[in-house]
Amino acid sequence: MYNRKIEEDLDCGIRVAAKVFGGKWKCCILDAINRGINRPADIGRYITDASARVIEMQLAELLFFGAIEKCAEEDVYPKKSEYRLTPMGESILPILELMDRWGLDHNELVKERQRELEHAAV
Amino acid sequence: MYNRKIEEDLDCGIRVAAKVFGGKWKCCILDAINRGINRPADIGRYITDASARVIEMQLAELLFFGAIEKCAEEDVYPKKSEYRLTPMGESILPILELMDRWGLDHNELVKERQRELEHAAV
DNA sequence: ACAATAACCGAAAAAAGATTCGGTAAGCGT
DNA sequence: ACGCTTACCGAATCTTTTTTCGGTTATTGT
Numbered sequence: 001m002y003n004r005k006i007e008e009d010l011d012c013g014i015r016v017a018a019k020v021f022g023g024k025w026k027c028c029i030l031d032a033i034n035r036g037i038n039r040p041a042d043i044g045r046y047i048t049d050a051s052a053r054v055i056e057m058q059l060a061e062l063l064f065f066g067a068i069e070k071c072a073e074e075d076v077y078p079k080k081s082e083y084r085l086t087p088m089g090e091s092i093l094p095i096l097e098l099m100d101r102w103g104l105d106h107n108e109l110v111k112e113r114q115r116e117l118e119h120a121a122v
Numbered sequence: 123m124y125n126r127k128i129e130e131d132l133d134c135g136i137r138v139a140a141k142v143f144g145g146k147w148k149c150c151i152l153d154a155i156n157r158g159i160n161r162p163a164d165i166g167r168y169i170t171d172a173s174a175r176v177i178e179m180q181l182a183e184l185l186f187f188g189a190i191e192k193c194a195e196e197d198v199y200p201k202k203s204e205y206r207l208t209p210m211g212e213s214i215l216p217i218l219e220l221m222d223r224w225g226l227d228h229n230e231l232v233k234e235r236q237r238e239l240e241h242a243a244v
Numbered sequence: 245a246c247a248a249t250a251a252c253c254g255a256a257a258a259a260a261g262a263t264t265c266g267g268t269a270a271g272c273g274t
Numbered sequence: 275a276c277g278c279t280t281a282c283c284g285a286a287t288c289t290t291t292t293t294t295c296g297g298t299t300a301t302t303g304t
Contacts, residue, residue, distance in 0.1 A: 009171070010236065013224065013226040014150075020228070022144075028134075065235055092224070095221055096136065098220060099136050102135065102213065102214070105135075105213075106138060109187070111132050
């Protein structure tokens with residue numbers, strides 16, 4: 001896992017939250033697992049924009065920080081792995097919902113500004 | 123302002139939210155302004171870890187997306203600028219609070235994992 | 245007149261994060 | 275036996291974000 005060069009202030013709650021579920025795909029993965037899509041390959045098919053590698057890496061981080069747990073029959077070789085939310089992972093869901101709602105409430109405005117930017121760039 | 127090469131999915135609320143108040147310092151700046159610290163130089167003194175340049179840039183983005191507004195007497199030259207939250211900016215505060223509380227509730231665990239990582243890296 | 249402060253900006257560089265590519269090890273269907 | 279899928283990893287590369295540095299313009303205090 002990547003280790004930062006510059007130390008971060010983990011006394012700031014927002015920074016802690018960003019570390020655990022920030023980043024481009026972690027929220028989507030938590031959402032998928034919450035919906036019962038809990039095997040890597042299935043998550044990959046659910047989140048079509050993300051490559052398999054990204055999903056593996058983000059699963060590893062979510063696992064590392066204890067937001068999800070791995071329930072695989074480690075008999076001989078992994079093969080069948082399933083991930084589920086831990087109570088800690090579940091406690092993130094209300095925040096995701098709030099953020100998602102906020103974003104959807106304001107996306108028209110943001111999209112418009114985005115278009116302005118793109119025009120100006122030409 | 124930086125213009126991405128790769129398009130992002132602004133139909134996902136979380137992505138929209140991240141665009142407006144994600145990033146390393148935007149939340150801190152919103153918090154500062156909310157506390158009545160509303161001039162760039164004062165915000166700089168409040169958030170000591172961030173350079174003046176960063177604060178300017180992030181203020182510009184917050185302004186661009188309409189989370190804050192600039193109330194400067196543009197008489198002859200800027201000089202005195204004050205920023206305040208717009209209603210849209212205020213609507214972000216509950217989310218920040220929730221994230222901050224979540225982070226503070228879980229920071230011991232995260233800090234410990236962080237220490238493990240650093241040890242392993244040596 | 246001179247130093248200090250405020251508000252800004254452009255551009256380069258560094259750091260962080262995401263993506264692609266190629267690989268391993270194992271099981272399942274035909 | 276052969277190809278397909280699953281799970282996973284390392285490393286190079288590219289994109290995005292953050293930081294640093296040096297500059298402009300104007301005001302205030304001495």
